[in-house]
Amino acid sequence: MHCSVELLSELAPDAVIVPPLGAPADIEPAIVNAHAEAVEATLDACLACDVPLVWCVSDQMYESGGATAIEETMVPAPRDEALRRLVITGNRIRAHLPRHLIVRIGPLFALEGSDAWLPDLLAKLLSGESIRSAEDVIICPTAAEALAMALLGMLQQQSCGADSWGAYHLAGTEPVSAFTFTSVVRTQLDTRLSGMGESVELADVIALRLHPDYPMRRVLNCRRMLETFGVHQKPWRLELDRLLDQWCRERSEESER
Secondary structure, eight states, X not given: OOOOHHHHHHHOOSXXXXXXXXXXXXXXXXXXXXXXXXXXXHHHHHHHHTOOEEEEEEGGGSTTOOSSOBOTTOOOOOSSHHHHHHHHHXXXXXXXXXSEEEEEEOOEEBSXXXXXXXXXXXXXXXXXXXXXXXXXXXXXOEEHHHHHHHHXXXXXXXXXXXXXXXXXXXXXXXXXXXXXXXXXXHHHHHHHHHHTTOOOOOXXXXXXXXXXXXXXXXXXXXXXXXXXXXXXXXXXXXXXXXXXXXXXXXXXXXHXX
């Protein structure tokens, strides 16, 4: 996954963008460690070739969340050993490469990709398999396309002399529980399928409680992103509607073929 010095010298890119590890708290520590090592190898190549590095990081790094929106200046301090390994990588980037962007993001959703969230969710809903989702974990879902557009805007401004490197937050608007987000997907899918004349018994969404004392809030404050680059948070509901419309069009076209 990492870029070598030889490759960067040949390509001479404006920047190297490292895709995020979707849910580092939910996968094998070995995968997280391998990701950290690959990012650090890419960092070494960027240092040798004087190329900026953009690293996107999951909001799961803020393991315990926060009572208020989490500021960019708050460096994550997780207890989990694998997550701490990612913090070490981030500290190394900040210490050695002045031209860097560390972009902390909410849970990504899209129709394609290994960590796209929506395809697995839609498949479970259509299969009738019950879905258990936390009602006491508050998040800000983020469309992958919104992140891509934001990164393009940031890098274009940097190339024009903005020189505003550092850590930023980007997430969707309207904090919501994982259970509510999943329920909205179910309702919107049911409405669209009915409109297409399909009668499908969708799976039930069951509320799961993980934090008995009080909800865990992982809400990112994205003010600095807006003030520095003019990048607004995109409402996740609008992005979800757009993606579900696209999914239904593709489903209809496939059925006609």
